[in-house]
Amino acid sequence: MRIRKELFADERDDDLRLVGQPVRRQDIEGHVTGRTAFFDDHSVAGLLHLRCVRSTQHHARIRSIDTSAAERTPGVRRILRWADLPKKAHNILTIFDFGIDDEPALADGKVRYKGEPIVAILAESRRAADEAVAKVRVDYEPLPAVFDVEEALKPGAPLVNEYIGRNWFRYWGDYDCQQIRFGDVEAALRSADLVVSGRYQMSPIEHAPLETQGCIVVPAEDGRFTVYTCTQGLFFSLDNTAAQLKIESNRLHFVGGTVGGGFGGKVDTVVEPLAVLAAMLTGRPVRYVFSRAEEMQVSSPRGAERIYIEDGVMRDGRIVARKITHYHDAGAYSRLSTYGTIKSAAHHPGPYTIPNVWVDSWCVFTNRTPSSAMRGFGVTGGDFALESHMDVVARAIGMDPMELRIKNAYRDGDMKAHRKLTQGAALVECVQVAAELARWPLSEEARRDSSRVGGGGERARIPPTPTARTRAPGSTGTGARVEPARLGTGFAASEPRRGTTPLPGWTGGAGFPSSRPEPPRREAERREPPPEPPRPSTGGHGAIRFSSVFGSRRR
């Protein structure tokens, strides 16, 4: 490996001491000698084992749950149901005042995906818990299920999640999808020499960590709980567990350590709340660990994404318009998909300067396993579509795919579709070096091109932009008036933003009455008590920007 230090040498201090050097991982000795301690290496006396009865149906109403035989199983100490939950539904982003509490930790009278936990069994041994699980009889009334994002958006599609109230997540009070509007895409598509369209489909991907998700909870005499866990976000999971159990966070002591593989799959905080609740109700230490089959089937995968791209292209290779519709399959519950959808919109239209851009990014609910974070979720799928499409465009106009990328790559000083000026662009140089290493012939012009020249000026301009709002078929919106200035629409008048300006419209907090949870639609015949009214928004924080899922930066 060679680092091209000659590129952008004046833009950085030449003090790289680790990049490009072989470095021994600090934890490798423990791993290869088997001495690394994981959460499950904590040996605790008097442990109860938690196992869940899981839905065999993709979508069904639960008529009844018969646990009588399970209760009689030797070793069984307690069975947890939805009625035992302090908070009836939760979403891990609502601790940041974003999103809707839409997922019950145990089924609330309905199951929305295959594998959803219905009741939790606590027993003296893993074996006894498994035997009791096999004895629980659940009487289902199957409901029509929907597995395809576009089918789910059609009027008359089965409603997946009553807490959400529709099969798509509504952003910023009254947007059916996350939108980017920059210039007049329709006019540009009409005047382009060629329009190149494509459809790209991602499959869900499981993180498949060697260590399956789990935790061990130990109650202490002072009313606190020590939680040994493999979560990737220790304090994020602590706060979410406290919120879900309605206890002060200082009653929880989370102990992390080495995570046996995460890749984004261990932030959902699905095991800790149930295990702590079980320890609270029994006064015993509790262990809850996913089996391999559970890890594969019910832990959140990367979501399936479907991406449509329509490019307006000129014969000389300039892309003058890019129109994208991006569907995220959130599965049955939000988890982090609402955020992944925003990320995808923030990533389009890729590292290219395109004067007219139109993006609709949808967070859609289906009866599939809830999807969530995985290694650049929202971005990776988009890149697969964008870069595949760049090759399709190159072929359509008979241009070299590397040259097409260099021609359209953003330059320093260019205005991005998100109203941010490009800084530190390096795509041109990356393509040049890749071409050189692959002995790919480039034209003299492409070889001499640079990310630092040709940008700015006319390319820094924000074009006049029609700001039509996209509606789901049959959707009428909430009718909520959304202040254009606060949402950052009407950009033609606004100043270009620099640096770490939040996404337009990302103001969060109390200012968005219709982004608050709506009470779920309930069936009259349901026997269980209705869920609590939604938590009132705390308000008054001003704008919030995610710096990662583990924290927010308040501005």
Place this chain on the structure above:
Amino acid sequence: MPLEVRSTPTLAEAASLLQAERAARFLAGGTLVVRAVNEGDVSFSTIVRTSDPAFTRLRTAGGRIELGAGVTMAQILASRELAFLHPAARSVGGPAVRTMATVGGNLFAPHPYGDFATALLALDARIRLASGFGAREVSLEELLRGRERTPRPLVASLSFERPADPAAFRFRKMTRTRPKGPAVLTIAAWLPLSGGRVSGARVAFGAMAATPIRARAVERALEGRPLSAEGVAVAVAAAAGEGDPPTDPIASAWYRQRVVGVILRRLLLGEP
């Protein structure tokens, strides 16, 4: 009911225990049974194992090669006499699995596993079953047909004729990930030549039905033919009609039926 592990000094005692208790499973290498325990399988509550030395004995001296059912894939790979079986043994799992996985266990490995059983089928292996009342022998085909029956028979050992020409044995496994993915399909073939023509062929397919199977139409189509492009054409065409391939996360039935002829042709012609 807690899980009980019972160790027996002889195979006959193990067989008696298994016959007496329906909710018992025999543990050889544990790559299937222990995984089931870990995944919360409560269909059995007793595990039976044996320390009978005959169980792990490997005999390559006589005219027939005899493998105790507890012989591991690693043992096969360590035997120079069994070099012709190394590709089949190496196709089972990774090194950790091969250290534990046994030839007897592989006969019961559910689809799409059972690559070594496919190889044994092409070698026309005979199976010695242990029982409380003494041993009896069945063909491997017969064992595979009835392997889901309870109580499951306990395999003590298996044997097959020492190949006069080890080169007559060929083995191919098609996987999505290399080197150790589960089989899209597996083909093992015994192709003795007489005067340049196939005589007495045995061809076995793995992952092309619920259990490994013999491909009889393919065998008939090869009889008396040379292993040339023209000579194998009829056999290749017959391949798709064999078995009843399942659709699973590895491949669809449709795909398996279309690709089996391609892999068979490559195997017969010695193409890469």
